[in-house]
Amino acid sequence: MSRRKSTLKLTTGECIDEVQRLLREKLSHDSVTTQVFGxxxxxxxxxxxxxxxxxxxxxxxxxxxxxxxxxxxxxxxxxxxxxxxxxxxxxxxxxxxxxxxxxxxxxxxxxxxxxxxxxxxxxxxxxxxxxxxxxxxxxxxxxxxxxxxxxxxxxxxxxxxxxxxxxxxxxxxxxxxxxxxxxxxxxxxxxxxxxxxxxxxxxxxxxxxxxxxxxIFSSLSFDEYIDAFLDILSLPKTFPDKNFTKEWNSHIQSLNDDNITIDVLRRIYQNNKSIGALKRLLLLPVCRLSEDHPFIRSTDLLESCQYLTMDSKAAMLHGVSVLELCLIIAMKHLTTLYDGDPVNFQMVYNEYQKFIQRRGHSVQCYEKAVVLKAFEHLLALEMIKPADGGQRSQKEYRPMMLLVDAMQIDDALQKYPNCPTEVKQWNMTEFHA
Incomplete structure (x- = not known):
């Protein structure tokens, strides 16, 4: 019976399903079958x-x-x-x-x-x-x-x-x-x-x-980190299809010689040396395995790394309205002008009005009440926060601090769909009072 099982040949789809089951168990349930490194x-x-x-x-x-x-x-x-x-x-x-x-x-x-x-x-x-x-x-x-x-x-x-x-x-x-x-x-x-x-x-x-x-402070070297990467993804000798096991493990070893793979692993290692972070990196590539995509590629690891290292604030900026983007840019300019001191809504609204008057022929002009509502939405999204320690004051004059930096704003504007050119130019313009 055992001899028959050892020579069992599965279809590609069955092999992939079994690989996913084994690797998901390793990645998702703190599997103790993997070696303890460092x-x-x-x-x-x-x-x-x-x-x-x-x-x-x-x-x-x-x-x-x-x-x-x-x-x-x-x-x-x-x-x-x-x-x-x-x-x-x-x-x-x-x-x-x-x-x-x-x-x-x-x-x-x-x-x-x-x-x-x-x-x-x-x-x-x-x-x-x-x-x-x-x-x-x-x-x-x-x-x-x-x-x-x-x-x-x-x-x-x-x-x-x-x-x-x-x-x-x-x-x-x-x-x-x-x-x-x-x-x-x-x-x-x-x-x-x-x-x-x-x-x-x-x-x-x-x-x-x-x-x-x-x-427990992991003293994992980068070489040990790569060993852990290979250990997690390698199939055991008990895997039903021996030919597929050999082909899969050979492919995993070849990833070790790929420059993209090494760069991705080094980036994750420098950010977080834990095995948990490595498992999170591998989860998406493993879940994407299919008959059309039977092996993990270095590009899968790169994409997973980009998801893991994504700036959450910059990602949230991709979903705000053009009006809210304008308010953030106005607030950025004012914060730069006043050396990081808090600014209030009235100051931001005045800058927004100046922009509309100068270049706003392609940007819709909104009433003050609508602009205030957009400003409050930024507060709810934690793009801005009160700087008065929770003290009660009139909405328009409550001091606020911007929680996104210039690089995050630049990144958001580059990826923002159909962003008006005037808004992008306003962001890049040096601000003068």
């Missing part, structure tokens, strides 16, 4: 803590700190996948995943712990005097003998800093307290972006924390 030291440290808890019943706690997308969750997932392959761990290890954005107080967190440990029937209608009693009862229910034969529990607290805002930090106190005692073996891992997270903890919580901090 974080080997941190991974070994975490693996040692988890193995000590699982195999020796040694409780511990640690906080994993790093910016978003740096690989905090990915490392933990890859370690758990590895640990679960051991025979004595598969049916023994328990995991509890909590998130500070979802479990907003300790009662909600306790319900979630009970649900994930599947102990709803054990708790039943019992009444407990405190949070600590309830948690202790839950963990006691998992014991199957002494410390060595009790089922180890891993608590993974995402957005850990938000748990520090819970009343009295009861959940953290009890988890860290149990991890310091000789009760059920547990390991508590907090994942956070905040470097000052320890300062948020109460004194009694700090005293029970192991003070083990693991910092």
């Amino acid at each position: 974080l080997e030291t941190q991974r070994r440290h975490l693996l040692d803590i988890i193995k000590r808890c699982v195999n020796m019943g040694e409780s511990n706690s640690a906080i994993i700190i790093g910016p978003r997308g740096s690989g905090k969750s990915m490392i933990l997932k890859s370690i758990l996948e590895e640990v679960k392959l051991e025979d004595n761990v598969q049916d023994n290890l328990l995991e509890v995943h909590l998130n500070g954005l979802l479990q907003t107080d300790d009662k909600v967190a306790l319900k979630e712990i009970t649900r994930q440990l599947q102990l709803e029937n054990t708790v039943g209608d019992k009444v407990f005097g405190s949070f600590a009693e309830t948690l202790s009862f839950l963990l006691e229910a998992l014991k199957s003998g002494d410390k060595k034969t009790s089922r180890p529990v891993l608590f993974i607290l995402d957005e850990f800093d938000l748990f520090a805002h819970h009343k009295n930090q009861t959940l953290l106190y009890n988890l860290f307290d149990i991890s310091q005692s000789a009760q059920t073996p547990i390991a508590v891992f907090g994942l956070t972006c905040r470097l000052d997270v320890i300062e948020l903890l109460e004194k009694r919580v700090k005293s029970r924390f192991s003070h083990r901090q693991i910092h």
Whole structure:
């Protein structure tokens, strides 16, 4: 059966569908099948803590700190996948995943712990005097003998800093307290972006924390970044059609020699070294695969890069009206004249009127009320913002600041469909009061 499967030949369409399924899984679900790049030291440290808890019943706690997308969750997932392959761990290890954005107080967190440990029937209608009693009862229910034969529990607290805002930090106190005692073996891992997270903890919580901090700052070199690119896109040996696998992997290797591909990867690398950013770059090219377009091309990567690095403010400017463009140009000229000081609507309206009188034979003239409405729309789009700290003042005289720069305006005018020539010329003209 296995020999027949290994020599299976699929149609091109079936191959593409299977490729998309595999690669989308890699790109969209933090797949742990891809190699962990640039974080080997941190991974070994975490693996040692988890193995000590699982195999020796040694409780511990640690906080994993790093910016978003740096690989905090990915490392933990890859370690758990590895640990679960051991025979004595598969049916023994328990995991509890909590998130500070979802479990907003300790009662909600306790319900979630009970649900994930599947102990709803054990708790039943019992009444407990405190949070600590309830948690202790839950963990006691998992014991199957002494410390060595009790089922180890891993608590993974995402957005850990938000748990520090819970009343009295009861959940953290009890988890860290149990991890310091000789009760059920547990390991508590907090994942956070905040470097000052320890300062948020109460004194009694700090005293029970192991003070083990693991910092995840990717030190990926560009060569390792390219290796990650090739690793993500390459098909595994288990892919059904061996001929297509060979052809696909050969094509992916050839991308590595393409100057456009290298330039795109370098641009993304210089902006964001995380594997998450690389996966976002590859998602669009993978989704565009079809029978007519069976392989990823360097131009697909270039187009995806342009989408990812697109200036959102400049893109929004492409959708505003000609009147709103005129107001932005008027505001730009006034801001330059007054060295960046705020300007109000009345000043902008006066400049708009001057432009209409000088060159506006091809630009429609609007009444003041309509112009004010357009100005308010720019405020709603956050192209401009009040500079008076929220103080109430008459609409026409409220000081405003422009939130788009000259380069963004120039780019928008170049790409704006059917933009009047007079408006473009006005933008390029040096302003004089």
